[in-house]
Amino acid sequence: MPGGGAAGIDLSALVVAHHAPLYRYAYRLCGCQAEAEDLTQQAFLVAQQKLHQLREAERAAGWLFAVLRSCFLKSLRKQRPASGQAFDIEVEDHAVAAPEGDDLDREQLAAALAELPDDYRLVVLMFYFEDLSYQEIAHELEIPIGTVMSRLSRAKSHLRRRLTPPDDSPSSPESSNVARPAPSTEKNANGSTKSASRAVHQTP
Amino acid sequence: MNPVPTDLRRQIDACRPDSDDLALPELADLARLAESDRAIAGELARSRRFDQAVSAALLDASVPAGLLDRLLAATEPKVSPATAAVANNAASQPRSRLARRVAVGLISLTTLAAAMVGVLMSLPQPPRTIGQEELAGLVEEWTTLVNQSNRWKPATAATKAPAGTTVLAKPIRWRNFTTAAGESGVAYDCTPTGRQKVLLFVIRSPHKYGVAPLPFTRLRSASKGIGIAAWQRENMLFVLTVDEDNQRLDDYIRKRPEA
Numbered sequence: 001m002p003g004g005g006a007a008g009i010d011l012s013a014l015v016v017a018h019h020a021p022l023y024r025y026a027y028r029l030c031g032c033q034a035e036a037e038d039l040t041q042q043a044f045l046v047a048q049q050k051l052h053q054l055r056e057a058e059r060a061a062g063w064l065f066a067v068l069r070s071c072f073l074k075s076l077r078k079q080r081p082a083s084g085q086a087f088d089i090e091v092e093d094h095a096v097a098a099p100e101g102d103d104l105d106r107e108q109l110a111a112a113l114a115e116l117p118d119d120y121r122l123v124v125l126m127f128y129f130e131d132l133s134y135q136e137i138a139h140e141l142e143i144p145i146g147t148v149m150s151r152l153s154r155a156k157s158h159l160r161r162r163l164t165p166p167d168d169s170p171s172s173p174e175s176s177n178v179a180r181p182a183p184s185t186e187k188n189a190n191g192s193t194k195s196a197s198r199a200v201h202q203t204p
Numbered sequence: 205m206n207p208v209p210t211d212l213r214r215q216i217d218a219c220r221p222d223s224d225d226l227a228l229p230e231l232a233d234l235a236r237l238a239e240s241d242r243a244i245a246g247e248l249a250r251s252r253r254f255d256q257a258v259s260a261a262l263l264d265a266s267v268p269a270g271l272l273d274r275l276l277a278a279t280e281p282k283v284s285p286a287t288a289a290v291a292n293n294a295a296s297q298p299r300s301r302l303a304r305r306v307a308v309g310l311i312s313l314t315t316l317a318a319a320m321v322g323v324l325m326s327l328p329q330p331p332r333t334i335g336q337e338e339l340a341g342l343v344e345e346w347t348t349l350v351n352q353s354n355r356w357k358p359a360t361a362a363t364k365a366p367a368g369t370t371v372l373a374k375p376i377r378w379r380n381f382t383t384a385a386g387e388s389g390v391a392y393d394c395t396p397t398g399r400q401k402v403l404l405f406v407i408r409s410p411h412k413y414g415v416a417p418l419p420f421t422r423l424r425s426a427s428k429g430i431g432i433a434a435w436q437r438e439n440m441l442f443v444l445t446v447d448e449d450n451q452r453l454d455d456y457i458r459k460r461p462e463a
Contacts, residue, residue, distance in 0.1 A: 010380050010388070011279055012276055012279065012280075012380075012388050012408070013380030013388065013390055015272070015275045015276055015279055016272065016276070016380075016388075016390045016406060016408070017378055017390055019267070019271060019272050019275050020267045021263075023265075023267050023268075023271060024262070024263055024265045024267070027265050028262055028265070033268060037268060037271060037274075040271070040275065041274070041275055041278050044275055044278070044279050045278065045279060048279050057357040058357055058358060060357070061360045103257075104257050104258065104260075104261040106261055106264060109258070109261050109262070125262070127220070128255070128258055128259050128262055129259075129262060131220065133218075133220060133223070133225055133228065134218040134225075134228075134230070135228065135230075145230060148218075149215070149217070149230070150214060152214070152217050152218055153210075153213055153214040153217040153218070156217045156251075156254075156255075157213075157217075159258060160254065163258075164254070
């Protein structure tokens with residue numbers, strides 16, 4: 001039924017209540033207002049068709065996020081070129097000065113997100129926007145937990161590097177025991193291991 | 205300086221702020237070290253602060269003007285529930301040719317009726333102008349209506365009332381409702397902990413209410429001690445009601461609201 005869900009949920013009420021967070025999620029995924037608007041609309045149209053699947057109104061936000069994510073992944077599959085595109089991600093960690101309050105530079109955050117490969121950006125936004133655990137992300141994306149943890153760590157390392165200045169102060173109590181780690185590695189899909197000490201050429 | 209081993213770094217990065225993720229099996233090492241190693245505990249706390257800052261910054265993106273209207277227009281039901289019910293029935297029980305013919309006939313008739321209703325509804329109707337006194341009475345009705353049954357749903361962290369930053373109150377729960385005139389609306393309960401009732405109504409209406417586009421219009425409530433502010437932007441009517449026994453309506457409205 002296009003207008004109402006199994007729990008008597010009205011789509012227009014969902015649109016009114018959830019359009020803003022859904023648009024923001026789409027905007028962070030796409031990095032572009034027009035695409036984000038299209039993606040949000042597409043998500044609500046799909047939600048309209050599948051509204052009967054929504055059993056509990058309390059789960060509407062998570063369900064809509066999942067619908068939007070699915071639309072985003074479908075659009076990626078359509079756009080993605082056959083040959084892999086190279087990306088550079090700095091994964092070498094550094095001591096992180098915690099930002100004061102929430103005074104992060106919004107433009108730098110958008111730029112840093114845009115630099116991430118789609119797979120990494122999706123994982124990090126599922127973490128921040130959908131508030132999913134790494135286990136839930138792995139389940140939703142049907143990828144190994146280790147891959148999720150690795151992508152999450154690299155993506156966050158990239159964000160930290162772009163958003164906060166390195167704290168090299170040796171006397172800092174919080175950084176005294178925490179600094180550049182040994183090169184990290186991630187097993188790729190075919191089981192081989194690649195170095196991630198400076199930059200990773202990630203092929204989606 | 206000892207570096208955080210890569211595995212531990214991953215565990216720290218996988219741990220959500222304000223969660224019990226440390227109880228997850230993959231984070232067992234981190235959970236143990238966070239209790240015994242001050243540097244690791246510090247790094248975990250720092251990572252959580254960073255996560256909170258990033259989360260807040262990610263939510264700080266303005267929504268394009270008119271998006272809500274465009275989405276509502278795009279998702280308006282194109283098939284009436286009656287037609288859908290008959291269609292579902294016909295699809296699941298095609299027992300006989302006669303039954304199919306009856307079903308097809310019903311679908312055709314319902315579709316035709318729906319189309320006629322659609323045509324009639326799409327004809328330009330002069331928007332009715334509703335005065336402030338009438339609106340104040342309607343607000344009373346809506347308040348009673350939304351409190352009649354417990355159809356409230358808890359607001360999530362991402363729930364924000366679509367009144368921009370005009371209203372200085374965070375929804376704790378919401379519910380949809382339909383007014384007696386058939387307008388669809390959402391009521392947000394923004395009552396702060398320990399305070400008295402604060403309700404925000406957001407109603408999609410074709411009518412023109414005699415209020416300003418910004419929350420400057422105060423309505424005279426029939427109920428004593430209730431402050432009401434109303435404003436309308438295009439076809440969205442916003443009404444904020446505040447029980448002013450121990451609080452003031454003005455405390456919930458930004459002094460310089462966004463246009």
